[in-house]
Amino acid sequence: MTDLNVIALYLQYPEVNYFKDYFGKSDLGASFVSLDSVGEIKSYIKAGYNNVVIVDFDFKYTRIFDFIEISLLKDVVFVVLANPEGFSNYSFKKIHILHRPFSGKKISILLGCIIEYFKEERFNSDRSELRDKNVLCIPSLDRIDLVKIDDILYCAADGKYTTFHLLSGQKLISSKNIGLYEKKLGSDFLRVHHSYLVNGKHITSLTKKKGFFCELSNSVVIPVSKRKQGCFNKYFDINSLK
Template structure:
């Protein structure tokens, strides 16, 4: 995966340190090039660096985050506002913000937003492996070894061809975005590897049979789209 860069602008040093730590916890290859505690310092930093991401606080002494747009050309930078104030969200998106994160920032929300932005702007940067935190450290899985993924509420379970089941702290929607078009969401609870389908039982209660003999339901709202996608494979 491509290496990305970021700059953090926040008048609270502890907020900067926390966000730096959280960026590390996302496991994404993002390097913080510099930090700034005011718009004036941020302007000087941005004259030296052109980061991929700019994390920008809204309310700061003297000048707020929105004023930075008037002083620096931020085109080409994915600007993500971080703030404890929800009333500025509309104004942020009018400034073409890429995201608006409420403090205290959730690491999962941060990771999900960054993954979506990376896949949208840099689709070639998609990793060939699914990487996530495990109890013993960082683990990665080859998508070709995945039969399907099931939802566990705020988490998900990855069902492998080996028969193993790996639980991860990610939403099914997030995994759907990461795994791409080789997988299809056949049901609100199931994300399926199209290459692992043995047959499809059509009808009112449609279902798919996987190569291991396991069967999964296909929701009514997904049936026609799924049939069309599967026949193109």
């Protein structure tokens, strides 16, 4: 971990020295700075880094609205040093209470939680960027394929696996189940059946002879379960045609 940026705020010198020594000896590769004013923080927050602000929180000297503004910034997590009688145990993704007296073990456990939070945020951000680029990652046992979402005709469930059928005729098998992709893919993908997830953009016709079916642009016909017909009515605004 080489992108941890630690900012100490309002800490007394014994604690400043403790944390400076702790991060200096750790293998986190962290940068460390001590500040006496909340107004200076923004100048030291590094874009793209995992910023951890360790603060001795005292309402007498702190402008709370400055902290609220900073807490909304991306890549910033607060660690509040407190006496046990002053704060109850509290832990949130962006705010953590570290009770005195603290130890290296306590700090190590807390940092582990914070680093996992940053990893999760990075993953979600990267996934969101891929979604914005209209790209889906499809993992298999030995590779990850990047596929344009518009090129997906439909997905078929195969036990705990999912088979993607593409416009090109190619089939890709994912090691993830179809329920995951129902959540990942946008509103254009319709769960027409417990075994199928269909791209609505590629549906060319609906038939109601001997059941309910949808035909795709590659002439494949997919069954639609009775309890899923409502999603079709809503997506294609069929009720307005009656």
